[in-house]
Each structure stands twice: as C-alpha cells, then as structure tokens.
Amino acid sequence: MSRQLLATKSIAELHEQEASGNQLRRALTATQLTLLGIGGIIGTGIFVLTGVAAANNAGPALPLSFIVAGIGCTFAGLCYAEFAAMIPVSGSAYSYSYATLGEGVAWFIGWNLVLEYLFAVATVSVGWSGYAISLLEQLHIHIPAALANAPIDQGADALHLRLTGAIINLPAILIVAVIATICYIGIKQSAVFNSVIVTIKVTVIVLFILFGVSYINSANWHPFVPPNTGSWGVYGVSGILAASGVIFFAYIGFDAISTAAQESKNPQRDMPIGILASLIICTVLYVIVSAVLTGMVSYTELNVAAPVALALDKYPGLHWLGIPVKLGAVAGMTSVMLVMTIAQARIFFAMARDGLLPQFFGRVHPRFRTPSTGTLVTGVSAALIGGLFPVGLLGHLVSIGTLAAFVTVCLGVLVLRRTRPDLPRPFRLMMVSLGLATWVRLAVWSVIGLLVYVGYGYRHSKLRPSAAGSVSVGAATTR
Numbered sequence: 001m002s003r004q005l006l007a008t009k010s011i012a013e014l015h016e017q018e019a020s021g022n023q024l025r026r027a028l029t030a031t032q033l034t035l036l037g038i039g040g041i042i043g044t045g046i047f048v049l050t051g052v053a054a055a056n057n058a059g060p061a062l063p064l065s066f067i068v069a070g071i072g073c074t075f076a077g078l079c080y081a082e083f084a085a086m087i088p089v090s091g092s093a094y095s096y097s098y099a100t101l102g103e104g105v106a107w108f109i110g111w112n113l114v115l116e117y118l119f120a121v122a123t124v125s126v127g128w129s130g131y132a133i134s135l136l137e138q139l140h141i142h143i144p145a146a147l148a149n150a151p152i153d154q155g156a157d158a159l160h161l162r163l164t165g166a167i168i169n170l171p172a173i174l175i176v177a178v179i180a181t182i183c184y185i186g187i188k189q190s191a192v193f194n195s196v197i198v199t200i201k202v203t204v205i206v207l208f209i210l211f212g213v214s215y216i217n218s219a220n221w222h223p224f225v226p227p228n229t230g231s232w233g234v235y236g237v238s239g240i241l242a243a244s245g246v247i248f249f250a251y252i253g254f255d256a257i258s259t260a261a262q263e264s265k266n267p268q269r270d271m272p273i274g275i276l277a278s279l280i281i282c283t284v285l286y287v288i289v290s291a292v293l294t295g296m297v298s299y300t301e302l303n304v305a306a307p308v309a310l311a312l313d314k315y316p317g318l319h320w321l322g323i324p325v326k327l328g329a330v331a332g333m334t335s336v337m338l339v340m341t342i343a344q345a346r347i348f349f350a351m352a353r354d355g356l357l358p359q360f361f362g363r364v365h366p367r368f369r370t371p372s373t374g375t376l377v378t379g380v381s382a383a384l385i386g387g388l389f390p391v392g393l394l395g396h397l398v399s400i401g402t403l404a405a406f407v408t409v410c411l412g413v414l415v416l417r418r419t420r421p422d423l424p425r426p427f428r429l430m431m432v433s434l435g436l437a438t439w440v441r442l443a444v445w446s447v448i449g450l451l452v453y454v455g456y457g458y459r460h461s462k463l464r465p466s467a468a469g470s471v472s473v474g475a476a477t478t479r
Contacts (some may be wrong), residue, residue, distance in 0.1 A: 007463045009354075025369040027188040030270035032195065037254045037278025039194040043336030044200060045250020046289050051307025054290070054299040056241035056411055059226040059235055062290040065243035070283040072244075073251045076280045076406040079413045081272035084258045087268030091350030092258040092343070093405040093412075094136030100355070100412035107457055110351050111449030112404045117344035120252060120380055121179070121337050125172035125388075125396035126150065128333040130306050132171050141173065142389045150390045172386035179337045180379025183345065186368045187263050190338060190358035196334040202285075204328025207321060208308065209288055215315050216295035226299075248287065252402045253336065254279045255409075256343035259350075289422035301396040317368040341378050348374030356457035 028036070030466070054062045083096045091098075094113055096104035133148050149166035183190055228236025257274045261267045293302070296311045304310050310330060312322045349371040352362030365372035 005102055006098065007103045007461075009098045009463065016134060021330035024364065024371075025187060026265050027265055028154045028191055028260060028264045028270070030266075030273040032191045033257050033260070033264060033270055033274025034193065034277045034281075035195050035198045036260065036342075037257045038202070038282060039335035040253020040256045040339030040343075041200045041251055041282040041336075042198075042205070042253075042285065043124055043127075043333040045247055046205065046286060047131060047251060047306070047308055047332060049247050050290050051302035051304055051310070053243040053246045054294055054307075055129045055301070055303035056243075057235070057239040057246065059068065059223075059239065059296040059299045060221045061240050062243060062294055063223045063287045064248075065240050065247055066283065066286045066290055067253060068240065068244040068251075069248045070249070070279075070286070072374055073254065073283070074404070076410060077254055077275050080255055082260050083274045083409065084261055084271035084275060085463045088264065088271065089350070091347060092255060093409045094347060095350055096412045100415040103356075103461060103463055105358060105408060106450065107453045108446065109405055109408045110347060110356065111446065111452070111470055113347045114449075114458045115346065116252060116402045117347060118378055118404060119385065119394055120340040121176060121344065121378065121382035122172075122389070124336045124340070125176050125382065126169060126390065126394065127306075128330060128337070129169050129171040129176050129386075131309065131326050131329040131333065132175075134306050134309050135323065135330060138260045138323060138326070150388055153386050153390050165444060168387045170387070173383045173460035175334065176337065176341075176386060178381040179334065179341050180375055180383075182338065183341045183379075184365070184368065184370060184372060186370055187260070187342070190342060194335050196339055197331045197338075201328045201335065203288060204325050204332075205285055208312075209292055211318060212292045212296055212311065215318065216292060217389075218295065218338055220295050220298050236358050247286075248402060251279070251282070253282075253339055254407065254453075255402075256339050259343040259346040263348075281340065324441055329406040337382075341375065341382070344378040344382075344459050345371040345374035348377065351457075353464035355460045356453070358456065358460075360371055363454055427462055 050173045052064060053065060054060070055168070079093075086097060088097055089095050091110075093112065094106055096111035097109045129148065136143060146165070146167045147163060147170040150169050151164055151166045152161050152396050153164050155334065182193055185387070226235040228234060228238060232238050233242030254275050257278070258271065261271055289308075293307060293311055295371060297307070297314060301310065306326075306329070309326055310320065314317045334425055335397050348357060348361040348468050349364075351357040352359055352374075361377065363373045364370065
C-alpha cells in the first residue's frame with residue numbers, strides 16, 4: 001500500500017492525458033483568466049470578512065493582516081504560476097501533488113480542495129444573503145428572519161453547535177442554484193457573465209474608496225494595534241496574524257484559475273498572467289478598502305455580516321451610495337461563487353479521471369462540454385451547507401483547507417526544483433493562528449476523506465498495478 005501512496009504521475013503522462021483526452025472546451029484568454037481571478041478573489045473578503053477580522057482579531061491594523069496574507073499569497077502565486085505553465089491540466093494543487101508528492105498526498109489535497117472550493121461557495125452564499133436582505137430592506141421588501149438565517153450556529157465554545165430557531169437561509173440556497181445553472185451551461189457563458197460582474201464590483205469598490213475617504217475619523221485608528229487581551233489572536237501582533245489566517249479565504253480566487261487550465265487557449269502563457277495579475281490588483285484594493293473602512297467606523301462595531309453597508313448607513317451624506325455598494329457586494333459575491341463552482345467541478349473531474357472518485361464525477365455534458373455531474377453535486381452540496389450554517393464557522397474551514405493546499409503546492413515546487421526552501425513557511429504560521437477548533441474540524445474532514453480513499457479511491461486508482469501497466473514511484477518504476 002505504501003508503494004501506491006507514493007506513486008506519482010509523470011509530467012509526460014499528464015501532458016499526454018491533456019493532449020489526447022481533453023473533453024473540455026478551450027475558450028479562455030489571459031484577460032478572461034485575470035477577470036476570473038478577480039471575480040474569485042474580490043467578494044466576501046472585502047464585503048464580509050473585513051468586519052469580522054477587524055472586530056475580533058486585528059482592529060485598525062487590518063491592512064497589515066492583508067499585507068501578511070498577500071505576501072504569503074505571492075509565494076504561493078509564483079508556485080502556482082510555475083506549475084500551471086508546466087502542467088496545463090485540470091486539477092490545480094491536486095494534479096501538481098500527484099506529479100510530485102504521490103497519490104496519498106494528492107488525495108489529501110484533493111479532499112481539502114473540496115473543503116476549500118465547495119465550502120467557499122457555501123460561505124459566500126451566506127454573505128451574499130446578508131447583503132441581499134439588507135438591499136431588499138432598503139427597497140421595503142421584507143424577508144422573514146426564519147427564512148434568512150442559519151438554523152445552526154456556534155455554541156458555548158468553538159467545538160459545540162446550537163440551534164437558532166431559524167428554518168433555513170433561503171436566499172443562500174437560491175443563489176447557489178442560479179450559479180450552478182450558469183456553470184452547467186458552459187465555460188464561455190460563465191466567463192462572459194463573470195466579466196460583467198467584475199466590472200460592476202470594481203467600479204463600486206472604487207466609488208466607496210473615493211467617497212469614503214472624506215469620512216475617515218483618524219481617532220478610529222488609535223490605537224492602531226489594540227493591546228492583546230491575553231488570548232492568542234485577540235488583538236496585538238497575534239491578532240494581526242490570526243486575522244491574516246481568517247482573511248486568507250479572500251485570496252483563494254487566484255488558485256481557482258489553475259483549475260481551468262484545460263479550458264485556456266494558451267495555458268503556458270496565459271495562466272501565469274492570470275494568476276499573478278489578479279493577485280496584485282486585488283491585494284492593493286484590499287489594503288485600501290480595509291484602511292478606509294476602519295477609519296470610517298470603529299473596529300468594535302464591525303462584527304456584522306455587512307460591514308461596508310454599515311459604514312455607509314452611519315453617514316447620511318453617503319446614504320445615496322448604499323444601494324450601489326450593496327448591489328456591487330451582491331454582484332461581487334456572485335462572481336466568487338461562480339468561480340468557486342467552476343473550480344470545484346473540475347477538481348471532481350480530475351479526481352474521477354484518475355479513478356480516485358466514481359466515474360460519474362468525470363462526466364462531461366455532450367453539448368455544453370462542462371463537467372455536468374460535478375457541477376450538480378457542487379451546487380446541491382453548497383446550497384445545503386450555506387442554508388444550514390453561519391458564515392463564521394464556514395470561513396475558518398475554508399481558510400485552513402486553502403492553506404493546506406498552498407503549503408503542498410510550495411512543497412511540490414521544492415521537490416521539482418530543490419530550491420526556495422522558505423516558500424511554505426508563511427502558510428504554516430498562518431495555519432497555526434486559526435485555532436484548535438478549526439484544526440479539529442480539519443482532522444475530522446481528513447479522517448472522512450481517508451475513509452473515502454480507502455473504501456473507494458485506493459481500489460479504483462488508475463495507478464494500481466492491477467489497473468495499469470506500470471506505476472511510477474519517484475524515480476523508479478515497478479511492474
């Protein structure tokens with residue numbers, strides 16, 4: 001069994017598989033990939049998690065947390081760019097791990113990419129619901145609280161849950177259903193829809209910065225780094241690090257680009273451009289928005305689902321901007337869900353292609369040329385999770401799944417190049433700051449994944465000697 005866990009797919013095999021078996025449609029340019037990255041990155045990170053991270057962890061020093069997370073992402077982005085150009089196939093970190101670290105690690109990463117992308121769709125749907133409800137209220141349309149909130153929330157401590165009395169978060173379920181339908185229809189249609197949405201939300205963010213800067217009260221920035229309360233991650237330097245771990249969720253869009261490699265027209269050139277350009281643009285916007293937001297409103301007031309909307313509602317002179325910004329937030333989170341749904345369906349596609357998941361996950365629609373079954377599974381699962389759980393709990397799970405994938409990709413580069421030993425370190429540091437409860441949930445998720453692998457993936461892997469002519473283990477080949 002240990003031999004199979006270390007079995008790798010050579011880069012030549014991946015290229016051959018991509019050239020001979022690509023059932024997906026190549027339709028994406030460098031510009032569209034960059035816009036997909038921006039669409040995946042800008043959303044909940046600005047419109048939801050900024051408030052939570054400022055209020056609970058970093059205080060006014062939130063821009064420093066974005067810089068820390070951005071530096072970590074820069075390292076990961078370089079690794080993803082190198083891999084995406086070298087191995088232009090669907091699967092992102094899963095495929096890269098399979099080529100460098102073996103099937104066992106590839107399974108672990110593939111399983112945690114499910115935690116990243118599928119739970120990201122669910123998390124953003126909850127944030128989308130909060131902004132949509134706020135917008136509807138401003139238009140005098142009321143949604144009953146029982147149909148607009150999660151029935152399950154965190155209990156007395158981080159390891160316990162409680163019932164809230166609500167029935168379901170219906171808006172979260174409905175938006176996921178709409179997004180899954182668009183992704184099912186086609187990648188080109190999805191890219192066009194995303195481009196329109198990105199234009200809207202970037203325009204709105206620029207408007208918030210330009211008009212909000214006039215309402216900054218510098219007193220809200222003092223103390224810039226609130227003193228630590230005595231608990232790890234609650235203000236102080238540890239709070240900045242803890243916030244960087246939480247808001248790392250905001251950056252997951254750039255690695256989602258790599259899942260669309262088989263749908264890129266020129267992946268060797270366009271994938272690195274899309275990954276790095278979207279990362280740079282979004283980091284600059286994140287830092288500026290977080291500085292303006294914490295200057296407009298005291299960080300102690302920002303622990304809400306719609307912090308940007310709260311900041312606008314606080315000043316009568318900015319009420320006119322409320323509806324455009326809320327529309328931009330709704331649009332922004334819509335594009336995030338779109339990109340994450342695209343990514344998750346293609347992770348399922350790649351794992352099924354290798355025999356680690358049942359073959360129906362790899363089915364491609366004969367007309368739309370999309371991973372149809374994977375898209376349906378993603379949509380249904382994310383809708384149920386988003387309808388049942390709160391944003392805080394889901395956000396931490398997505399962050400740790402993302403960080404696990406980033407660390408592994410960096411390690412994969414080390415295996416291939418045997419250089420840059422410092423690349424994984426920022427991600428290990430930020431993973432520690434996410435707390436015991438999140439690590440426990442990651443452990444439970446990993447155990448479930450191990451059971452699925454042992455029960456299905458191990459026996460059906462196409463690298464098993466009984467299923468294939470040879471298995472490559474490192475530099476050796478066993479027959």
